[in-house]
Amino acid sequence: MNDLQQIKDYIRKHKLLAPSDKVIVGVSGGPDSVFLLYLLHQWQHEFGIHLHVAHVNHRLRKAADQDQQFVETLARKLKIPCSTAVWGRKEGQRSSLEERARLYRLQFFSQLAKRQKTSLVALAHTQDDLAETVLMRLIRGTGLQGLRAMRPSSPYQSLEIVRPLLGTRKKDIHQYLKKHKIPYCIDITNQDIKFFRNKIRHQLLPLLVKDFNPQIYESLANVAEVSSADYDFLEARATDLFRRVTKVSADGTTLRIPLTSLRRCHPAIQRLLLRKAIERLQGNTRRLTFTHMKEMEDLLAHRPDNSRVHLPQQMVAQKDKKNLRLSRTS
């Protein structure tokens, strides 16, 4: 990248930073986050922002302690305060290691943001990460909520997460770091194609560039952007309806929606409403598949009263004369 102006334009266009913002910058020590930190450091006066580095040592690989040291040294050199957390991971849980590591990171950023009296976290996701995510979601089967993938800015609980590099290609970052002789850590697990994302990155996307569309990254980023706007519109309608028609029990374990409301609404909204209901009861919609959604639609449309559909994480949907009841059985 000879011209950093594009990234500045991206930040301005999406209103990612505002004067006197305090920004927690997630820095793993890898090329993308090191690049992001250098940029924001270079622009801190121009944008009028204050930075704080956040690093999580996941202890997932041998070099983890060296990476932590690298980030702490870098922050000191740039005169930016730095907070580090070491992940004491628990074994035997259900979600994947990657997913738990991600949640731990977000939790740490949340706590740090609270202590630092801010809500703004900048992450170094690139256009490559975005394209990979769209493809991953598509290959596994998803709807709009999956295709929009990462966004320039998105809320997470009380945080506002911004992604200034989401329009930037990894190869341009590497080129810049090389040209300016900026050191960074190398994560060898990124090369290991036993991981689904790495197979997409090193096998599928290069094939698509070569044989199908040289602009595939931009195309997939466009899919994400359009999907995001479409989803946003649908989601607003579903949220509005959700507030008006659903009732949650006092202990928060059961939720009911009148059948008339469900049947009257458009299939697209009905599906979002059901997803929202599940998310409300259990905090997420993990492992909820297309098949589960189809089962619930069939329950509503065709099955006799008191029929049930079993959902992931011990959830049950049951239809009675007037309502669909969703409840956690554990």
Place this chain on the structure above:
Amino acid sequence: MNDLQQIKDYIRKHKLLAPSDKVIVGVSGGPDSVFLLYLLHQWQHEFGIHLHVAHVNHRLRKAADQDQQFVETLARKLKIPCSTAVWGRKEGQRSSLEERARLYRLQFFSQLAKRQKTSLVALAHTQDDLAETVLMRLIRGTGLQGLRAMRPSSPYQSLEIVRPLLGTRKKDIHQYLKKHKIPYCIDITNQDIKFFRNKIRHQLLPLLVKDFNPQIYESLANVAEVSSADYDFLEARATDLFRRVTKVSADGTTLRIPLTSLRRCHPAIQRLLLRKAIERLQGNTRRLTFTHMKEMEDLLAHRPDNSRVHLPQQMVAQKDKKNLRLSRTS
């Protein structure tokens, strides 16, 4: 396929056929359409339908006349009336050969349907075709309207096009034809991977099945189904708004939309409204890219009065004090 019941269920679930329907069946002579014709012939009394075979000889390859003869003989054997058209294609037009062949076919089906006093056309698109289309659209960059790809039934001008095999895999069709020793024509151009679709079929999808997701066809079909519902909802809102706010000139070459209406609506709806306007003026949105849409959004949001954006097919979008004007310059 040992069990044709699934296809029957698919037809019933999507209400593709009703008693006393007259159905024009598009038959190229290839395996999928021959299979469809055999099935519908076998079920004609059960569904209470009347069949009429339609074949187009595109004269695109050497065996084309043999294919025509094959289809005519088959129809005679099954005692189904058959109409054939021979395409006298014109050279030097802008759209691709494939696209023009497709339009010619649809035009022929339309005329035939009118003569036969029906509006129902059955085509033999399979789940493979659906998955390929979703991938093609995604790789080239698309929104919801592209991802929904083919649907179990969709209107085309005054026709209702139904696709009874859209939930069926090609490999199951081949197996059935082989088992029952049913002959069909082979289209060798289907093997030629210089065509984009064939590369997707023979190169990309097998790779995705092997290394990424054995159920990729179903996953992509699900993406199409969900996208279709979502698009339908958004489209209804955009159509409603379109009717209320746009004005078309008497000669049909200019269309105007008040800026206040455009600015007040959600970005997702704004985008659909602009697409609709272009479609209204020129009958299609071919070669309209994501970049054109971004240009128009920028025109609306940031550029001074009287700025213009040039669009495909000699269309121009111009902003004045109160309206966005779209016009054909040729």
